[in-house]
Amino acid sequence: MTYQYLFGPVPSRRLGISLGVDLVPHKICTLNCVYCECGVTTELTLERREYVPYGKVIKELDDYLTNHPMPDYITFSGSGEPTLNLRIGDVILYIKGKYPKIKIAVLTNGTLLVNPEVCKSLMQADVVLPSLDAATREAFLRLNRPQHDLDHKEHIEGLICFRKEFEGKIWLEVFLLEGYNDNSEDLIALKSAIERIKPDSIQLNTLDRPGVLPGLTAVSFNRLNQIKDLWPFPNIEVIAPVSERQTKKSFRKDIENAVLETISRRPCTLTDLSHILGIHENEINKYLSTLEANGKIETLNMGRGIFYKLKRCK
Ligand code: SF4
Numbered sequence: 063m064t065y066q067y068l069f070g071p072v073p074s075r076r077l078g079i080s081l082g083v084d085l086v087p088h089k090i091c092t093l094n095c096v097y098c099e100c101g102v103t104t105e106l107t108l109e110r111r112e113y114v115p116y117g118k119v120i121k122e123l124d125d126y127l128t129n130h131p132m133p134d135y136i137t138f139s140g141s142g143e144p145t146l147n148l149r150i151g152d153v154i155l156y157i158k159g160k161y162p163k164i165k166i167a168v169l170t171n172g173t174l175l176v177n178p179e180v181c182k183s184l185m186q187a188d189v190v191l192p193s194l195d196a197a198t199r200e201a202f203l204r205l206n207r208p209q210h211d212l213d214h215k216e217h218i219e220g221l222i223c224f225r226k227e228f229e230g231k232i233w234l235e236v237f238l239l240e241g242y243n244d245n246s247e248d249l250i251a252l253k254s255a256i257e258r259i260k261p262d263s264i265q266l267n268t269l270d271r272p273g274v275l276p277g278l279t280a281v282s283f284n285r286l287n288q289i290k291d292l293w294p295f296p297n298i299e300v301i302a303p304v305s306e307r308q309t310k311k312s313f314r315k316d317i318e319n320a321v322l323e324t325i326s327r328r329p330c331t332l333t334d335l336s337h338i339l340g341i342h343e344n345e346i347n348k349y350l351s352t353l354e355a356n357g358k359i360e361t362l363n364m365g366r367g368i369f370y371k372l373k374r375c376k
Contacts, residue, residue, distance in 0.1 A: 063125045067114055069342030071133045077167055081133040084140030085147035086113045092143050092173045094207040097239055097273035099347050100141040106209045116149040120156055139169035151183025158186050173212055176220030193235045197251035201243040221259045234261035238268050240279040253293050263297035266290055270351040318349050329371035
């Protein structure tokens, strides 16, 4: 069976072997973050719908889990905001009922947690990984470019409220970008919001590869570590840059070679590579960032999107 809504499994440091489930088509989201690795949001919406049919997702999950070893986690993520899918809670309940040994993680931008129905739908998850990049209106508009009815205060209140109800783990991700949300006012506001949210852990992250706007600058690794040292949270870590990531066991040389071979024949977009290689865009992204950081490939911005091509030797 070819899977349309499942991807991986991918080895993950924190989640073990994780099977991905994509509950919204590319690229439907409540935000249009300047740093998004999935590209520009084509449908910026707060409307919750059954974007991907429940029955089809369940069929794929049953087929996969009958014919493959059990993953440690099933992770809801992908190329948009998974809580926009109205049936996410039903999918979680189905997995919990039929495959109780598998844990469930949800990667979300957290903007819909202010809606009690969304909170309720995630209650059976084991881990929720929300993001919070902005605790001031200006930074929220600048960096996350939200759907116009979203408010940064409600985003934070939703996270606080969810924390009070949710018995699983909350691993918060904070994405920092130079000139967007790294000034002292933004950092102070973020710190006090996190104090109120009380996540179980915090990850500080920054740009690995081009986002959807040109000229974005990552916050340096040293600066991230300085911020980490200034914030008084016990479980806070800085995500290692790509150069360090390459040494990890999950890095597969065969996939890297397949990406290089494919784009050596003709430049490809992320979506082209995903179709040609049969690997989910999120997985391919990891290899593109490393190849780009190592100077092996370069990007070309053309009508159909960002193309990747081999870098010519000078
Ligand atoms: S919330 Fe996530 S998927 Fe949506 S635009 Fe931001 S980075 Fe991309």
